[in-house]
Amino acid sequence: MDRAVIDHRGPDFAAMTAEIAEGLGIVFQTAGPVIVFPASGSGGWEAALVNTLSPGDRVLAFDQGFFAGGWVAVAERHGLRVQTIAHDWRRGVDPAALEEALGADAGHEIRGLLVVHNETSTGVTSDIGAVRAALDGAGHPALLMIDAVSSLGSIDYRHDEWRVDVTVTGSQKGLMLPPGLSFNAISEKALAASRSAGLARSYWSWEAMLAANEQGFFPYTPATTILYGLRESLAMLREEGLDNVFARHGRLAAACRRAVEAWGLETYAVEESEASNTLTAVLMPDGHDADRLREIILERFDMSLGTGLGKLKGKAFRIGHLGAFNELMLAGTLCGVEMGLGAAGVPFTPGGVQAALEMLGA
Ligand code: PLP
Numbered sequence: 001m002d003r004a005v006i007d008h009r010g011p012d013f014a015a016m017t018a019e020i021a022e023g024l025g026i027v028f029q030t031a032g033p034v035i036v037f038p039a040s041g042s043g044g045w046e047a048a049l050v051n052t053l054s055p056g057d058r059v060l061a062f063d064q065g066f067f068a069g070g071w072v073a074v075a076e077r078h079g080l081r082v083q084t085i086a087h088d089w090r091r092g093v094d095p096a097a098l099e100e101a102l103g104a105d106a107g108h109e110i111r112g113l114l115v116v117h118n119e120t121s122t123g124v125t126s127d128i129g130a131v132r133a134a135l136d137g138a139g140h141p142a143l144l145m146i147d148a149v150s151s152l153g154s155i156d157y158r159h160d161e162w163r164v165d166v167t168v169t170g171s172q173k174g175l176m177l178p179p180g181l182s183f184n185a186i187s188e189k190a191l192a193a194s195r196s197a198g199l200a201r202s203y204w205s206w207e208a209m210l211a212a213n214e215q216g217f218f219p220y221t222p223a224t225t226i227l228y229g230l231r232e233s234l235a236m237l238r239e240e241g242l243d244n245v246f247a248r249h250g251r252l253a254a255a256c257r258r259a260v261e262a263w264g265l266e267t268y269a270v271e272e273s274e275a276s277n278t279l280t281a282v283l284m285p286d287g288h289d290a291d292r293l294r295e296i297i298l299e300r301f302d303m304s305l306g307t308g309l310g311k312l313k314g315k316a317f318r319i320g321h322l323g324a325f326n327e328l329m330l331a332g333t334l335c336g337v338e339m340g341l342g343a344a345g346v347p348f349t350p351g352g353v354q355a356a357l358e359m360l361g362a
Pocket of ligand 1: 043148
């Protein structure tokens with residue numbers, strides 16, 4: 001990425017755009033267009049909404065965690081009427097509750113459904129195939145919009161097969177890049193909706209992007225150096241093979257959970273099958289502050305753990321294990337946590353690292 005910025009209206013740039021478009025199709029598992037904005041993931045949330053919906057439209061969401069709440073807040077600021085299904089943050093979204101809520105909307109007033117595939121605040125993954133089946137089961141035409149910010153490129157995600165209408169992600173997680181790019185993969189149905197959607201948009205307009213992308217360009221100055229990185233990260237994912245990438249994340253996550261279990265601590269996710277393969281949220285024993293533990297680990301071992309977000313503030317810490325991550329990195333990470341638990345005086349059973357190593361070495 002540390003190279004001169006080329007002319008973003010010249011032929012070399014157009015060749016790079018084409019290469020990136022092909023790679024994005026593979027990673028999103030879509031034959032449709034994937035739009036790239038110079039923005040953080042939140043920009044992708046906003047773009048998904050303003051391109052497809054009109055002021056006052058009804059939208060359905062789940063109270064899944066901190067980031068699901070963030071997306072709902074964006075929708076509300078745009079004058080959308082959001083109905084939030086109450087939900088246990090420790091579980092993946094419930095397709096039966098969804099089907100019931102959709103079934104109650106006989107007039108099909110709900111225009112969009114917002115679901116977070118992998119809730120980064122809780123370490124819980126939801127089954128998007130089951131969400132699609134619930135929409136189909138209810139015979140409901142709402143647009144399906146999925147936040148895949150902390151899953152895409154790490155956990156199996158199928159935009160076309162699940163007939164997702166808009167998939168949102170950012171550059172800084174499974175795509176292994178610095179922050180600064182945001183993505184919308186869009187279906188034909190979402191594109192059709194954008195032609196009559198009434199919310200105002202300019203910077204986020206898909207129409208302008210698609211027209212410029214067709215020629216290999218962008219309607220405004222793109223984040224050229226991050227695009228250099230994206231071209232490479234897409235090539236890396238292709239070289240490793242998506243199935244191998246997903247299996248690696250599964251293996252490392254299982255070993256991380258093994259360590260947590262051996263320490264006698266609890267993961268926030270209660271169902272093994274819903275536990276995230278990109279991060280593990282760990283509950284602190286009562287009376288012990290997660291942020292104090294994080295502070296000690298940062299000071300003593302120069303390692304940064306994720307803080308508890310929203311109602312998990314102080315109650316949980318998060319271990320990230322995604323992207324360009326391997327066995328030795330996980331081993332080092334777990335060593336830092338185990339030493340930190342001791343240094344912070346948190347009651348735990350030593351041996352989590354050993355348990356994880358045995359699993360990884362087997
Ligand atoms: N959605 C999820 C699941 C996230 O994890 C994040 C950020 O971590 C966001 C949305 C928001 O992305 P950003 O912070 O890049 O705006």
